Amino acid sequence: MEVKINKQDSNIIVEFIGRLDTPASVEASQAIEPVLADAGKTIILECKELSYISSSGLRIFLTIRKAAAAKGGKVIVRNITDDIRHVFMMTGFLNLFEIQ
Numbered sequence: 001m002e003v004k005i006n007k008q009d010s011n012i013i014v015e016f017i018g019r020l021d022t023p024a025s026v027e028a029s030q031a032i033e034p035v036l037a038d039a040g041k042t043i044i045l046e047c048k049e050l051s052y053i054s055s056s057g058l059r060i061f062l063t064i065r066k067a068a069a070a071k072g073g074k075v076i077v078r079n080i081t082d083d084i085r086h087v088f089m090m091t092g093f094l095n096l097f098e099i100q
Helices: 022-031 033-037 055-071 082-091
Strands: 002-008 011-020 042-053 074-078
Touching (some): 002 022, 011 055, 022 033, 022 055, 042 055
Parallel strands (some): 042 074
Antiparallel strands (some): 002 011
16 A cells, blocks of 8 residues: 655645555555645545555545544545445445545
């Protein structure tokens, strides 16, 4: 699992690459700390190379959403695969996030 964070203008792009399973969630949680501190911007969660997400991974997405809501930011989830979309649909995440 790899997490890349890039800042572009007023956006923060967080790219998830690989499997966001329980062991990877520990590393990902640490990697997103700077994003949570700067959550008043638009945060784009780029998922085109995310192959799997567990409940621990979903919790990371919720943590980012909660931080953004508290600071007046916005979260967009972009380029989810059909498998990830199915997980989002089954868990109600499609209603929680703006999906592009």
